[in-house]
C-alpha cells in the first residue's frame with residue numbers, strides 16, 4: 001500500500017478516487033482496512049492540508065476532538081459531545097472530519113454480512129440482535145449513527161465547507177435507499193475542510209451509555225437554544241444523526257422490539273436537555 005503526503009488540499013483531492021482513500025487520524029479507517037471493509041491501494045494523508053484549529057465560528061475539519069473539548073470558544077454542546085466520545089487516546093488522534101464520516105458500529109455490517117447496507121436485500125439486525133439499533137428511519141437499515149459531535153452540530157445548525165461546495169450538516173447525511181446505500185452525500189474525492197458552528201445562547205449534550213466512559217451512545221441528545229427557538233438532535237437512534245422537530249416527535253418513533261427502551265431514555269434526556277438550556281416546561 002502506498003502513502004501519499006500531498007502539500008495542498010487541491011493535490012489531496014486530485015489524488016483521491018480510483019483506489020485512493022483519505023487518511024486523517026486513522027482511528028476509523030485503519031480498522032476498516034484491516035478488516036477488509038474498505039479496500040485501498042493508496043492512502044492520501046490529509047491531516048496536514050485540511051485546516052486545523054478554531055477561528056471565530058469556523059472549525060477546521062482536521063481539529064481533533066481533544067482540542068475541541070477544551071476550547072472555551074466552542075459551544076458547550078459540541079465540547080461535551082467531544083469529551084464524551086471514545087477515550088482520551090482516541091480523541092487525541094480523532095479529527096472532526098473523520099468523526100462525521102465514521103461508519104456504523106452494527107456488528108453484522110462490521111463482520112461483513114451481506115446486509116442491506118452492504119448492498120444486500122436483508123437487514124439481519126431487524127430479525128436478530130438489535131439492542132443498540134435505531135428507533136427512527138429504520139425501515140431498511142436499522143443501524144444507529146455513532147457520532148456524538150454530528151448530533152451536536154446538527155442541533156447548532158452547522159454548515160460545512162468542502163473542496164466542492166457549502167452544505168448544511170443536515171444535507172451531509174441521507175438515509176440509504178435501494179439505489180444508493182451511502183449514508184452521506186459526500187462525493188468520491190470530496191474533502192470536508194471546515195465546519196461553521198453558530199454560537200447559541202445556551203446548549204448542552206447528554207449521553208446515555210452502557211458505561212460512564214468510552215462507550216458509544218445508546219442515545220445522545222443535543223439541544224441548542226437560539227433567539228428564535230431550540231433545536232434538538234439525537235445520536236444513536238437512526239442510521240444518520242437525527243433532528244427532532246419537537247419533543248413530541250418522539251411519539252413518531254418506530255422502535256424494534258429490542259430498542260423500545262431507547263424511546264424512554266430519549267424522552268428523559270430531551271426533558272433534561274431542555275431544562276438545561278432554560279427551555280423546560282414552566283414550573284409555575
Ligand SMILES: Cc1cc2nc3c(=O)[nH]c(=O)nc-3n(C[C@H](O)[C@H](O)[C@H](O)COP(=O)(O)OP(=O)(O)OC[C@H]3O[C@@H](n4cnc5c(N)ncnc54)[C@H](O)[C@@H]3O)c2cc1C
Pocket residue numbers: 021022023024025026027028029030046050061062084085086087090093094095096097098099100101102146147148149190191192193214215216217
Ligand atoms: C473504540 C472506539 C470508540 C469510539 N467511540 C466513539 C464515541 O463514543 N463517539 C463518537 O462520536 N465517536 C467514537 N469513535 C469514533 C472516533 O471518534 C472516530 O474513529 C474518529 O473521530 C475518526 O476520525 P479520524 O481522524 O481518526 O478519521 P479516519 O479514520 O482517518 O477517517 C475516517 C473516515 O473519514 C474520511 N475522512 C477523514 N477526514 C476527512 C476529510 N477531512 N474529508 C473527507 N473525508 C475524510 C476517511 O477517508 C475515512 O473514510 C470511537 C472510535 C473507536 C475506535
Ligand code: SF4
Pocket residue numbers: 104106107108109115116117118122123124125126133140141142143
Ligand atoms: S442495521 Fe444496517 S448495517 Fe446492520 S444489518 Fe441491518 S442493514 Fe446491515
